[in-house]
Amino acid sequence: MDLIYAEATPSGRGGVSVVRISGEGAKSVAERMAGPLPKARHAYLREILDGDDLLDRALVMWFEAGRSFTGEEVVEIHLHGAPVIVRRLGQVLRAQGLRMAEAGEFTRRAFLHGKMDLSEVEGLGDLLAAETESQRLAALRMSHGELARKADGWRSLLIRASALVESSVDFADEDVPEKVPDEVFGLLDEFKAELDFQIGGYAAAERVRNGFEVAIIGPPNAGKSSLINRIARREVALVSDIAGTTRDIIELRLDLRGLAVTLLDTAGLRDARDELESRGIDRARHRAEAADLRLHLSPHGKADSSLWQDGDLVVASKADLHPHVDGLSVSSVTGTGLDQVLDGIFDILSQKAAGAALISRERQLNALLAARAVIEDVHGLEAELLAEAIRQAAASLDHLLGRIGAEDYLEVIFTSFCIGK
Numbered sequence: 001m002d003l004i005y006a007e008a009t010p011s012g013r014g015g016v017s018v019v020r021i022s023g024e025g026a027k028s029v030a031e032r033m034a035g036p037l038p039k040a041r042h043a044y045l046r047e048i049l050d051g052d053d054l055l056d057r058a059l060v061m062w063f064e065a066g067r068s069f070t071g072e073e074v075v076e077i078h079l080h081g082a083p084v085i086v087r088r089l090g091q092v093l094r095a096q097g098l099r100m101a102e103a104g105e106f107t108r109r110a111f112l113h114g115k116m117d118l119s120e121v122e123g124l125g126d127l128l129a130a131e132t133e134s135q136r137l138a139a140l141r142m143s144h145g146e147l148a149r150k151a152d153g154w155r156s157l158l159i160r161a162s163a164l165v166e167s168s169v170d171f172a173d174e175d176v177p178e179k180v181p182d183e184v185f186g187l188l189d190e191f192k193a194e195l196d197f198q199i200g201g202y203a204a205a206e207r208v209r210n211g212f213e214v215a216i217i218g219p220p221n222a223g224k225s226s227l228i229n230r231i232a233r234r235e236v237a238l239v240s241d242i243a244g245t246t247r248d249i250i251e252l253r254l255d256l257r258g259l260a261v262t263l264l265d266t267a268g269l270r271d272a273r274d275e276l277e278s279r280g281i282d283r284a285r286h287r288a289e290a291a292d293l294r295l296h297l298s299p300h301g302k303a304d305s306s307l308w309q310d311g312d313l314v315v316a317s318k319a320d321l322h323p324h325v326d327g328l329s330v331s332s333v334t335g336t337g338l339d340q341v342l343d344g345i346f347d348i349l350s351q352k353a354a355g356a357a358l359i360s361r362e363r364q365l366n367a368l369l370a371a372r373a374v375i376e377d378v379h380g381l382e383a384e385l386l387a388e389a390i391r392q393a394a395a396s397l398d399h400l401l402g403r404i405g406a407e408d409y410l411e412v413i414f415t416s417f418c419i420g421k
């Protein structure tokens with residue numbers, strides 16, 4: 001593959017800008033600018049020259065093919081963090097026939113050279129996009145190959161089962177149909193249980209990755225927009241004493257004690273006075289029903305029974321006007337009760353997050369559902385059919401790790417990376 005380069009650090013001013021080069025001959029490209037680099041994985045402080053021109057003083061290091069991020073020969077040049085230097089180096093590299101990397105191309109090469117499987121690529125994408133502690137931890141596990149290791153464990157269950165099935169066929173004699181050993185079904189039940197845990201915990205893991213949705217609902221003038229503004233510490237929503245102020249859904253992304261949360265302000269629930277308000281209330285109902293949690297806000301702490309779901313929170317608003325309401329109460333004017341409300345939301349969501357599996361992407365879920373489906377009712381299957389079912393389940397695990405059938409998905413995943421990654 002041809003020689004590519006790109007800035008690996010975010011472009012702009014900073015202490016250091018790292019430019020990465022990957023491909024056969026990367027080391028000699030660097031040596032033409034920085035002089036001999038005898039040792040791999042060794043940082044050399046060098047003058048970077050373009051002919052007689054001094055470009056910068058930088059750290060230069062290189063990694064041998066096979067022992068680098070992409071699997072190819074890689075050079076990293078740690079320049080001073082000035083865009084003009086990075087630009088100039090780009091000109092020099094292009095003049096030597098290198099081209100700028102496409103989005104995600106370094107990671108794509110790592111995948112193609114077998115340095116990463118597809119789940120690790122997805123984990124790396126999640127890690128680079130992580131905004132909260134829970135997202136960082138989940139992405140780190142995925143990018144460090146935890147799903148790949150689990151899948152290899154599941155695969156060994158299938159291999160052991162398959163070997164037992166094959167041997168039962170080999171030793172069967174013509175007129176007595178082979179007896180599949182019970183141990184095979186034990187192995188397949190263990191395989192199913194492993195997948196069921198992942199499939200069952202997918203929804204929570206997807207929420208940890210994309211953010212839990214919490215809808216603030218209640219009658220007009222309950223104080224919903226005032227509450228979201230208080231939590232946001234800025235005016236994200238219009239507030240007024242006119243009932244029916246909020247029409248559109250207003251979304252606020254929060255890092256709530258390490259959990260990604262999208263808080264939704266919604267239109268006040270009542271019989272609408274006009275067509276526009278009615279559309280706003282429909283949106284409110286729709287998003288509230290789909291949310292992970294509903295916070296029912298009203299002056300006297302009453303829930304909206306038409307939208308009530310188990311585990312919902314009921315909060316009395318305007319606590320500065322109506323003190324001594326039992327249960328949760330909050331004042332968006334004084335801030336009293338706000339921490340308790342946030343604690344209440346966090347407690348409920350962290351319980352949901354606790355059930356999160358490793359898989360958090362629909363592609364991963366579909367691969368496991370496919371593997372699960374072929375092993376669904378294998379009890380009593382005769383050996384040949386059983387062997388085929390096991391083969392198909394193993395093929396689905398290959399899909400999970402991108403060992404087969406990943407071509408069409410590669411475009412999607414790598415273009416979601418930025419240039420230089």
Ligand SMILES: Nc1nc2c(ncn2[C@@H]2O[C@H](COP(=O)(O)OP(=O)(O)OP(=O)(O)O)[C@@H](O)[C@H]2O)c(=O)[nH]1
Nearest residue numbers: 220221222223224225226240244245246268318332
């Ligand atoms: N005293 C007091 N007034 C509040 C409090 N929260 C809201 N208000 C007032 O109540 C009125 C309605 O507040 P909003 O935040 O617009 O209420 P809302 O639920 O978003 O109303 P709609 O968007 O019309 O459904 C405004 O005049 C607010 O200033 C509070 O905690 N204490």
Ligand SMILES: [K+]
Nearest residue numbers: 221240242245
């Ligand atoms: K209002």
Ligand SMILES: [Mg+2]
Nearest residue numbers: 224225245246
């Ligand atoms: Mg409002």
